[in-house]
Amino acid sequence: MSLKKNLIRTALGKEPADLIIKNGNLVNVHSGEIYKTDIAVRDGLIASIGPVPEGAFGQKTQIIDAEGRYLAPGFIDAHIHIESSMLTYTAFAKAVVVRGTTAVVSDLMEVTIVSGVPGLKALLKEAESAPVKLFYPIPSFMGEEEAAYQTTGSLLLPNLIEELILLPQAIGLAEVLYPPILAEDENSARNLALAEKYGKTAEGHAPALLGEALNAYAGTGIRSDHESTNKEEALAKLRAGLRILIREGSASSDLQDVIRILTEENVDTRYISFISDDIDALHIQDFGHQDHKVRLAVQTGVSPVKAIQMVTINPAESLKLDGTRGSILPGKVADIVILSSLKDCRVEKVIIDGQLIVDEKDGQAVLQKSYPPPLYEDVLLNTVRLVASVRGADLLIEAPEKSLAKVHVIGISGANLLADALEADLPVVDDVIRADIPGDVLHIACVERYGKNGNIGKSFVRGVGLKAGAIALSVGHDHHNITVVGTNGADMAAAVNRVAALNGGIVYVRDNTVVSEIALPVAGLLSLKNGDQVADDLRRLIAILKENGCLLPSPNVTLSFVTLIFIPFLAITDKGLFDVLKFRIIDPVISAV
Amino acid sequence: MSLKKNLIRTALGKEPADLIIKNGNLVNVHSGEIYKTDIAVRDGLIASIGPVPEGAFGQKTQIIDAEGRYLAPGFIDAHIHIESSMLTYTAFAKAVVVRGTTAVVSDLMEVTIVSGVPGLKALLKEAESAPVKLFYPIPSFMGEEEAAYQTTGSLLLPNLIEELILLPQAIGLAEVLYPPILAEDENSARNLALAEKYGKTAEGHAPALLGEALNAYAGTGIRSDHESTNKEEALAKLRAGLRILIREGSASSDLQDVIRILTEENVDTRYISFISDDIDALHIQDFGHQDHKVRLAVQTGVSPVKAIQMVTINPAESLKLDGTRGSILPGKVADIVILSSLKDCRVEKVIIDGQLIVDEKDGQAVLQKSYPPPLYEDVLLNTVRLVASVRGADLLIEAPEKSLAKVHVIGISGANLLADALEADLPVVDDVIRADIPGDVLHIACVERYGKNGNIGKSFVRGVGLKAGAIALSVGHDHHNITVVGTNGADMAAAVNRVAALNGGIVYVRDNTVVSEIALPVAGLLSLKNGDQVADDLRRLIAILKENGCLLPSPNVTLSFVTLIFIPFLAITDKGLFDVLKFRIIDPVISAV
Helix, strand or coil: CCCHHHHHHCCCCCCCCCEEEEEEEEEEECCCCCEEEEEEEEEEEEEECCCHHHHHCCCCCCCEECCCCCEECCCCCEEEHHHHHHHCHHHHHHHHHHCCEEEEECCCCCHHHHHHHHHHHHHHHHHHHHCCEEEEECCCCCHHHCCCCCCCCCHHHHHHHHHEEEEEEEEEEEEEHHHHHHHCCCCHHHHHHHHHCCEEEEECCCCCCCCCHHHHHHCCCCEECCCCCCCHHHHHHHHCCCEEEEECCCEEEEHHHHHHHHHHHCCCCCCCCEEEEEEEEEHHHCCCCCCHHHHHHHHCCHEEEEEEHHCHHHHHHHHCCCCCCCCCCCEECEEEEEEEECCCEEEEEEEECCCEEEECCEEEEEECCCCCCCCHHHHHCCCCCCCCCCCCCHHEEECCCCCEEEEEEEEECCCCEEEEEEEEEEECCCCCCCCECCCCCEEEEEEEECCCCCCCCEEEEEEECCCCCEEEEECCCCCCEEEEEEHHHHHHHHHHHHHHCCEEEEEEEECEEEEEEEEEEECCEEECCHHHHHHHHHHHHHHHHHHHHHHCCCHHHHHCCCCCCCCCEEEEEEEEEHHHHHHHHECEEEEEE | CCCHHHHHHHHHHCCCCCCEEEEEEEEECCCCCCEEEEEEEEEEEEEEECCCHHHHHCCCEEECCCCCCCEECCEECEECCHHHHHHHHHHHHHHHHEEEEEEEEEEHHHHHHHHHHHHHHHHHHHHHCCCCCCEEECCCCCHHHHHHCCCCCCHHHHHHHHHHCCCCCCEEEEEHHHHHHHHHHHHHHHHHHHHCCCCCCCEEEECCHHHHHHHHCCCCCHHHHHHCCCCCHHHHHHCCCEEEEECCCCCCCCHHHHCCHHCCCCCCCCCEEEECCCCCCHHHCCCCCCCHHHHHHHHCCCCCCHHHCCCHHHHHHHCCCCCCCCCCCCCCCCCCCEEECCCCEEEEEEEECCCEEEEEECCCCEECCCCCCCCCCHHHHHHEEEECCCCCCCCCEEECCCCEEEEEEEEECCCCCEEEEEEEEEECCCCCEECCCCEEEEEEECCCEEEECCEEEEEEEEEECCCCEEEECCCCCHHHHHHHEEEECCHHHHHHHHHHCCEEEEEEEEECEEEEEEEEECCCCCCCCCCCHHHHHHHHHHHHHHHHCCCCHHHHHHHHCCCCCCCCCCEEECCEECCCCCCCCCCCCCCEE
């Protein structure tokens, strides 16, 4: 809110506009209407909607004739972990801006875990010159308690929250968990009070929370939740006052079920938005981004205006960013998507800060500007450091003088991220407990990769299905050590050592030979290639893994969550096998005879 | 937003609630639904909605069985000048709380004009112990420029804005005018920047503003406007991004026309609220307050949920108060209205801060608590001071040695607040220009009442219709000097002197005798009686005036606006006849022969 003289002068026709868009069909998300109008832009802001006065047409004024196409506000994703794209922020932004995305909210927690605040600030800096704006919620669960169970590159301790919440990109707290709230945790109280003090939001994270606990959680003023996987859960959370962020991404596809709160229950849509949470380069290539969600919503019968509100004004209000964005209205930032079809949400042009950034060529939305690849420093590029090269024997579990072992087995699948607590009887050969390849019980290990202690956690896993070789990757929530799954120690060691040599990546080794690999040299999480290249590489790797028996449709995603100590029931970290419900490390071997 | 331990404990059933409402039909303004539920309240806040856990039922827990009645959030009026009720804040609050009102926004400008910041703070203090919460937007147009044309008790100069915006009751700037915005005024820029700095709103005031000027005005981030008198104007403002406050009060009834933006244009309702602007005790007695607007809306076909949103969550969001009020949701203030009929918006019980304040008795909503009358100080009680008693001749215009005068005449009516610029030829008798009683051209004068200079402005008026006597009143926007209209000087002087003797009021004098009067001893604006008494007094006064020829249905309202130098085309102040378009004092006499 402020009196901007240039804007007033252009609105009144006293001075020329920078850009005038004529003959558009405005999707006015404030009035909820679509109607024909012109738009004038000055200094990157909307100066006027409606007939543009003669005096605003200047010699240097750029004119775009929309020829009846639809003008929507730039799309906003209110909750996405951009690291899950495996792209740099610049490459991610280039991949989604052609889909109409102009702003995203990402807590950059993965990069921060690896590279600390210097890495975080490097990404925020990079984002300033990328086409899509980045807003930042502060992750609040990277504390000392978890450090007892896993080694990370850095911690985000409570004393940092106030420094970070004052960053210009900061919108508030990310993913406030409910167990500490219900336990009246002092740290949580302090963080909420900080968000309140600075007028920021506190975004929620409350999978399957219902009933009394939901009331207690919502009563603290938590603003949103993105974890509903079905209509009933979303309706309960909406009724409790949360804003519902309906998720549709690579890791979880909730839209088709959750959107029934609109199509069947006919609730007020103003507190409902669409978000991605996790989305990889393949998903972007195959389906798109927020445009995909608008298409899905319209296909289920939601009106186009309401669907577009759910990726524009609704997320902007949820994030308290509606004062500047989320709508095409006088005074707001001129982030505009020109759509050739409303129903198909087909993006033809994208204007950001009043500049034409994307335009159609030969039926394709094409970037009009080149964005040089980011120049990273060592803090992001040199993050995978093994204390020593790994040998096969390091990754396997010994059982001296035994012949049979009963072990815990982490049971995973492609259906969801839960890891079942299974058991198996495995043979002991030459004092080592061996995988049961026909029975799909494979070795799993997690190798500390920050050069701090050389820890190796070991156990067994079912559900991967590999019949030969080993896959290793440096992406593993929330510690990002190197996880490896394999049929034998030699291939596992080769895969881990290759990941380290690449300074991060995903590597499949068979018979001591690297068969397929994706380098992820930025924090061990991100590629330096562009979106389509990473999508192609990933598609190839998945195909090769499938040929070798892999049962997981997205092995990179599933294996990156088997390390997370918050998803029931078992997980693996560099400190060992983790029992989520008991919240402690346990011995993978139950007994041996 | 904060972690409140008691609320969490009651939500989880670990500690008892203060109040439980069972078997209600909740109007959930967040989800846009109505459904059966229970509610638990603790420490004046909603602890839970939905089934209340056993542990929340304590020995001291008050239980209200709603027996299927509707539970709506307390009604909010986002824009009202409470002084127009002619009631003290306490009496006003008592009159409207039984109608379901639990919070109002009032800039208290009239009291501040008379009694300055001490008077303003006395009213804010009074409001703290009244049943209805008062929020305060800072009036921004009581500056030095206007002081050239009228005498007031005090000014609100720019250096006060920052002090006032930090008051706990402050919600932002009130009624930001558009001419200074369009003129890029530095004061306006500074005020908007202050509101932005403190995260407050800037409420608008833009009668009949359309087109290019509307774009320029809306582009500054002005949040709302309450001046639309027809559908087209409201639609244009909504499309420009303003929040529409539909007015229905004693001074202007816009709802029936403006609501056609919903019933005919089907716009999104989330940015639309109902407000009163000016409302007198008669209107409250005859129609009600926000309950009346809900009834009217439902009668035109608006769904009850949407109608209730327009007096609860929508105004709360418009005022940025939705973090604490406007909805019945966990963590929000427990301001609850229990309705026996949704369609008729019939209020049976009102709960404020979790306390039962209003309950039904013999079919009437009755206050359950006594509120002692406020104790005011001299700054509010001793505000009408004439430099000297007024004589008849002081109020009339001389034209020595002339016989006929052509004069300007202020043309008023009960239809709206516009004052036409008329002319008339009047006889001059004994060197004084005389009223034309059969032609309804009467004397009007405005007597300075702050004891500062004894100014008397004089002119003529058409439209009042009085056939005998004179009416004087100490309510006159925005200076509140004593305005008198009459057929002769003697009665006019008697009426003015009686108003002064009462320390403010409305007085009708005929044949030198006070026929009817209403004392308004608080700032010369407010009665010390209760709402029904003032309504009865006013009804009697209006009837007597009508018997004496008065054509104005609400003479108290119409005559209190004939003094306002912002309403075209003519006005009267203590400094003389004011030409609104030329923005200067003019001679009431055009010529005399």
